[in-house]
Amino acid sequence: MPGRATHPDARDSSAAMVYCGFSVLTNGSSNPIITTSATGTNLRGEGLLPTGSVVHSATGKYTVTMDVNYTCRYITRKWADLEANAAGDGAYATIAAPSQGEGDGKALTFVVFTHNAGGTLTDFTGRRLVVELDLKCGAEGF
Numbered sequence: 001m002p003g004r005a006t007h008p009d010a011r012d013s014s015a016a017m018v019y020c021g022f023s024v025l026t027n028g029s030s031n032p033i034i035t036t037s038a039t040g041t042n043l044r045g046e047g048l049l050p051t052g053s054v055v056h057s058a059t060g061k062y063t064v065t066m067d068v069n070y071t072c073r074y075i076t077r078k079w080a081d082l083e084a085n086a087a088g089d090g091a092y093a094t095i096a097a098p099s100q101g102e103g104d105g106k107a108l109t110f111v112v113f114t115h116n117a118g119g120t121l122t123d124f125t126g127r128r129l130v131v132e133l134d135l136k137c138g139a140e141g142f
Helices: none
Strands: 017-027 053-058 061-065 074-082 092-095 109-115 125-136
Touching: 074 109, 092 125, 109 125
Parallel strands: none
Antiparallel strands: 017 125, 053 061, 061 109, 074 092, 074 125, 092 109
C-alpha cells in the first residue's frame, strides 16, 4: 500500500507493524491547520495524513481520521501528548478507543481529548498536540 512502511525494527520483532506519529498546532475552537509549511510549524509527520483529517469537534475534542491506507487489525499502542506552556501548567492529552478502522477495512478514526491540569476538557491555542500509534496491519505474527 502506498504511503506506509511495514517492517520489524528494534522496538518489535513482529512482522506487519506500522509505527506512525504526527503532530499539529492547536487552534483554539477551530480545526488545527494541517497544511505543511517550510518550517514544519503546522503539521509534522504529513505522510501519515495525506488525505486524512483532524477536526475540532467540541471543546477539547479532536476527531482524527487517518488515510484509508492505515486500516489495521488492531492498535497495539496509542499515545498523545500536549505541549506544556512556559509555566508547566500540567495540561495533557488522551486518546479514546477507535470508532472504526480496527479490523473492518475502514479508515482508522479516533478521538483525542485535550485537558487542563484539573482534567476539564479545554481548547488550547498554539500548543503542539502529538499523537503516536503502533498498528498491527498484516496477518503475520500475533
